[in-house]
Amino acid sequence: MSFFAVRGSQRAVDQVTAAGGLRVRVAVGAGAFVGMGLQVGVWSVLIADLAGALRLSPGTLGAALIVQIVAMIVSVVVGGQVVDRVGRRPVVILGFALGGVAFLLFARVGTVTGLVAVLLIFGAGGSLIDISANAIGADIERQYHTQVMNWLHAGYSIGLALGAGLAVLGIMSGWQYRSVFVALALMLGVFAVALVRLPMPRRIHRGEAPTALASQLDGGDRRHAWQVIAAPAVLLLTCVVFAAYLIESTFNSFLSLYLRSVFSSGAALAGAGVLAVAIAGIAGRLIGGSAVRQVGSRHTFLLAAALVLVGLAAAVATGSALVTLIGLLLVAFALAPVVPTALSEVARAMPSHAGRAVGTVGAVGYVAIAAGPALTGALADKTSLRFAIGALMLAAAAIAVAGSITIPPRAVVGTTDRELSTSDT
Secondary structure (H helix, E strand, O other): OOHHHHHHHHHHHHHHHHHHHHHHHHHHHHHHHHHHHHHHHHHHHHHHHHHHHOOOOHHHHHHHHHHHHHHHHHHHHHHHHHHHHHOHHHHHHHHHHHHHHHHHHHOOOOOHHHHHHHHHHHHHHHHHHHHHHHHHHHHHHHHHOOOOHHHHHHHHHHHHHHHHHHHHHHHHOOOOHHHHHHHHHHHHHHHHHHOOOOOOOOOOOOOOOOOHHHHHHOOOOOOOHHHHHHOHHHHHHHHHHHHHHHHHHHHHHHHHHHHHHHOOOOHHHHHHHHHHHHHHHHHHHHHHHHHHHHHOHHHHHHHHHHHHHHHHHHHHOOOOHHHHHHHHHHHHHHHOOHHHHHHHHHHHHOHHHHHHHHHHHHHHHHHHHHHHHHHHHHHHHHOOHHHHHHOOHHHHHHHHHHHHHHOOOOOOOOOOHHHHOOOOO
């Protein structure tokens, strides 16, 4: 056998090995997102049972949940710096451990004060999983020169559906909500233990070949969080994330109410509509991953914004229940890839500060999650819920403008043979 034949055979083996490493690391990253979605899904279904057991009014519950949002914002900013210093693995393990502890305590909490304390733990744990999972995704994309963030975020949507299904199944089986919380805590503990040994992608280090955008933006270790987000391109991407979360949080809070006002058959069909919208979001993230690879981030933002505008117009401009539902499904489908794609671009813009940059942008996203329902509710009180939801078209327009300015036309991201042969560490 000639030297060239041996070399060619070895290269083929290296490519297969590297491709296998990519799949394993994508599975690990997606698993972290599934675990994050799992706890949110259970919490979303059973929060009403916990509130009923503690005899909380909606106002008291809402005030308590503000504590969780504050903990999430603080943790995602601090966690972004920690994840760059100590690595992704310790932070994601700590996040799942805190989640498990929180649900064990949720199963035993009996006072409002106790609930507030546990919400602090719950919010901090969720943020640490969020920032480390996104950092893992950024490392995968950097190491393998590919786009996987949308597919990883699809894991969150899948986990969300699984968590909701677990809660409903537990209730149908006669379990108390406390028992479901304990079962979930054990699952989160399994996630934490598994992540001790599962392979992680190679961390992004300074000195690696930066992109043109990154070379203009990325600085030394002295760069603070406010300096990271103040870079023009990152600031515009932050606007994209804020606008997307504004729409998403409004949907999460008012979708069921809006559907019940449209569908004469009431809660049952409205509930089916909410599930359909969730499934549309999963499809949007799966297909969005391929779209980014094919047409690039800039065109993905523009196409997503255009479809969101069309969907919102259909949802509010007609009295037809079917047209309204189709419009809402289109919004959920088109919006799904926006945040993952934006966070991917943020990480590319700041390769040596990926965790810090993504964490800071994520913190602004959490502000949008808190502000969206409040702004929409206030506007709906003064006008109507239909008008308030239609006003979200302004946020869709912001995604189109900020996304198109931020990302210049460039080659579509793909995975070449040379890139797949990158060694794993």
